[in-house]
Amino acid sequence: MSVAHPRADASQSRRAVARALPLAPATLLLLVFLAGPIVWSVYGAFTNTALSGAGAANSHFIGLDNFHKAFDSSAFRNSVVLTLVFTFLSAIVGQNLVGLCLALLMRAGSKVVRTLVGAFVVGAWVIPEVVAGYIWYAFLGKDGSLNAFFDSVGLGHQALLFSHPIVAVSIANIWRGTAFSMLVYSAALSEVPRELEEAAEVDGASGARRLWSVTLPLIRRSVTTNLMLITLQTLSVFGLIYTMTKGGPGTKSQTLPLYMYEQAFSFGQLGYGTALALVMLVVGAVFSLVYLRVLKTEI
Amino acid sequence: MATTMSRPVTAAAAPRSRTMHARSRAQKAVVNLVLLLIGAMFVVPLLWVLLASVNADAGLSVSWPGHPSLDNFKAVLDEETTFRPMRNGLLLCGSAAVLTLVASTLAAYPLSRYDTRYRKPFLLTILFSTGLPITAIMVPVYGLFVQINLVDTRIGTVLFLATTGLPFGIWLMKNFMDGVPVSLEEAAWTDGASSLQALRFVVLPLMWPGLAVVAIFTFIGMWGNFFVPFVLLLSPDKLPASVSIYTFFSQYGQVAYGQLAAYSLIYALPVVLLYLLLSRKLGGAFTLGGAVKG
Numbered sequence: 001m002s003v004a005h006p007r008a009d010a011s012q013s014r015r016a017v018a019r020a021l022p023l024a025p026a027t028l029l030l031l032v033f034l035a036g037p038i039v040w041s042v043y044g045a046f047t048n049t050a051l052s053g054a055g056a057a058n059s060h061f062i063g064l065d066n067f068h069k070a071f072d073s074s075a076f077r078n079s080v081v082l083t084l085v086f087t088f089l090s091a092i093v094g095q096n097l098v099g100l101c102l103a104l105l106m107r108a109g110s111k112v113v114r115t116l117v118g119a120f121v122v123g124a125w126v127i128p129e130v131v132a133g134y135i136w137y138a139f140l141g142k143d144g145s146l147n148a149f150f151d152s153v154g155l156g157h158q159a160l161l162f163s164h165p166i167v168a169v170s171i172a173n174i175w176r177g178t179a180f181s182m183l184v185y186s187a188a189l190s191e192v193p194r195e196l197e198e199a200a201e202v203d204g205a206s207g208a209r210r211l212w213s214v215t216l217p218l219i220r221r222s223v224t225t226n227l228m229l230i231t232l233q234t235l236s237v238f239g240l241i242y243t244m245t246k247g248g249p250g251t252k253s254q255t256l257p258l259y260m261y262e263q264a265f266s267f268g269q270l271g272y273g274t275a276l277a278l279v280m281l282v283v284g285a286v287f288s289l290v291y292l293r294v295l296k297t298e299i
Numbered sequence: 300m301a302t303t304m305s306r307p308v309t310a311a312a313a314p315r316s317r318t319m320h321a322r323s324r325a326q327k328a329v330v331n332l333v334l335l336l337i338g339a340m341f342v343v344p345l346l347w348v349l350l351a352s353v354n355a356d357a358g359l360s361v362s363w364p365g366h367p368s369l370d371n372f373k374a375v376l377d378e379e380t381t382f383r384p385m386r387n388g389l390l391l392c393g394s395a396a397v398l399t400l401v402a403s404t405l406a407a408y409p410l411s412r413y414d415t416r417y418r419k420p421f422l423l424t425i426l427f428s429t430g431l432p433i434t435a436i437m438v439p440v441y442g443l444f445v446q447i448n449l450v451d452t453r454i455g456t457v458l459f460l461a462t463t464g465l466p467f468g469i470w471l472m473k474n475f476m477d478g479v480p481v482s483l484e485e486a487a488w489t490d491g492a493s494s495l496q497a498l499r500f501v502v503l504p505l506m507w508p509g510l511a512v513v514a515i516f517t518f519i520g521m522w523g524n525f526f527v528p529f530v531l532l533l534s535p536d537k538l539p540a541s542v543s544i545y546t547f548f549s550q551y552g553q554v555a556y557g558q559l560a561a562y563s564l565i566y567a568l569p570v571v572l573l574y575l576l577l578s579r580k581l582g583g584a585f586t587l588g589g590a591v592k593g
Binding site (some may be wrong): 010016018019020022023024025026027029030032033034036037038040041044049056098101102105106108109110113114117120121122123124126127128129130131134135136137139140141142143144145147148172173178188227229232235236237238239242243257260265270273274276277278281283284285287288289291292 | 326327330331333334335337338340341342343345346347348358359360361362398399401402403405406408409410413415417421423426427428429430431432433434435436437438439440441442443458461462463464466469471494495498499519522523524526529530541544545556558560565566567570571574578580
């Protein structure tokens with residue numbers, strides 16, 4: 001027994017290594033290209049690294065200056081507010097509610113209509129974001145289809161891209177992202193036993209009441225998961241806004257990712273841009289932790 | 300006897316069920332109408348791209364082409380505008396998707412099969428990273444790439460793209476792999492197969508629909524990704540279609556909208572086809588819905 005022990009230990013640890021080996025390629029990639037940049041951003045955010053000028057030749061530690069600069073800057077505060085508006089309008093209200101409505105309606109609709117509408121909604125989701133950006137630029141622009149329609153019915157021009165660009169990009173994002181919520185809710189609703197809803201109907205509960213007191217509580221976890229995922233996705237939308245408005249006119253649709261891009265790459269302030277990235281990462285990490293708590297029991 | 304007994308009951312029930320039937324039919328009609336209305340809102344913006352692509356003098360608004368022609372397609376179908384960016388995109392996204400697929404299959408195997416100490420922390424970290432905004436990582440990644448001389452290299456872009464696909468890829472793959480019973484591998488193990496052989500010859504053939512789902516979704520995600528190649532690649536001859544379509548638009552003072560629409564369609568076509576393939580063969584995106592329902 002005492003002789004066999006070390007040998008068993010050795011073979012056991014060899015087996016443990018052999019079993020962990022397939023994890024190596026993925027772990028290596030994740031460490032170098034995901035963990036690496038995150039760690040670098042924690043350091044870089046406290047330096048004055050720049051693509052040109054003094055910060056390029058001699059970057060050094062400047063403490064919390066980048067963060068002071070950010071929180072003192074009205075452009076930064078503007079971008080945070082716009083990010084919140086964009087996320088609230090397009091994800092939490094738009095995609096979430098339209099997706100839920102579609103999933104609910106589809107259960108009651110006929111098969112042909114269901115397939116057709118599903119294809120349209122998913123079609124908008126599959127299309128690359130730059131193309132989606134052009135489509136909405138063309139639809140909402142000054143000479144776009146919507147204005148042509150408004151003109152023809154005598155409503156006059158509504159230059160949404162100029163007057164309310166953040167609303168315009170939110171509408172485009174609802175169009176593009178609703179399919180995801182619809183799919184998540186359809187999957188969740190397909191597992192709700194019909195008998196429970198029918199029992200409530202027999203008891204005389206109205207449609208809205210049944211939805212609120214029976215159906216929604218049953219898909220509660222899917223609602224949380226969906227809200228979390230679409231919030232995170234919307235937080236980092238870049239291409240759609242960049243193609244539609246480039247953050248403009250002025251800074252009226254410059255969300256945090258666009259402000260970060262401008263500071264880091266157009267103005268070459270990598271250190272400052274990294275500090276902004278860190279702010280975004282922290283916000284994302286907080287949402288991610290909540291998401292983790294929701295799913296934790298399943299692992 | 301039985302028929303005479305039941306007759307009064309059916310006679311009384313018939314009108315009631317008929318009105319209920321009529322009501323539910325009316326209800327269904329209303330539901331269908333609302334659905335179609337929402338569907339129309341989703342499809343109308345697409346009309347511009349479809350109509351402008353065959354309209355030689357297309358503007359920004361939807362207009363019926365007077366003389367539909369394929370001139371716009373002919374104009375953009377050349378090496379510089381279409382073929383090279385599409386080839387670049389295929390090369391970048393194809394290699395990155397293969398890399399993601401291989402690395403996540405390998406990683407999913409021990410996570411699905413063995414109950415080790417690192418399993419739970421690893422999975423939690425993976426799940427946590429699926430939530431991190433990749434957009435935010437682009438600035439530090441650029442900083443890192445400058446340090447190690449990877450800016451404007453295909454290999455660097457492929458490696459980073461592959462990494463962005465990994466967290467979700469591993470997570471999906473592990474869930475699909477959990478669906479293959481372990482008992483099947485035990486037979487292979489008794490025959491002396493190593494665990495990687497068991498994975499290759501027993502597990503993977505049984506979960507190919509899962510593999511296809513992960514592969515196609517990874518590729519679609521990368522094909523549409525604009526920000527990563529936009530930041531990491533500089534030379535015009537390396538840019539994939541997602542970025543070149545953007546420069547195509549901003550290069551010209553006078554935008555040829557018809558050509559832009561035609562090029563948009565060409566660029567979007569591969570992912571639309573892949574998606575159709577996916578939903579045909581594998582029962583639709585509900586496979587994905589099942590994986591994220593929580």
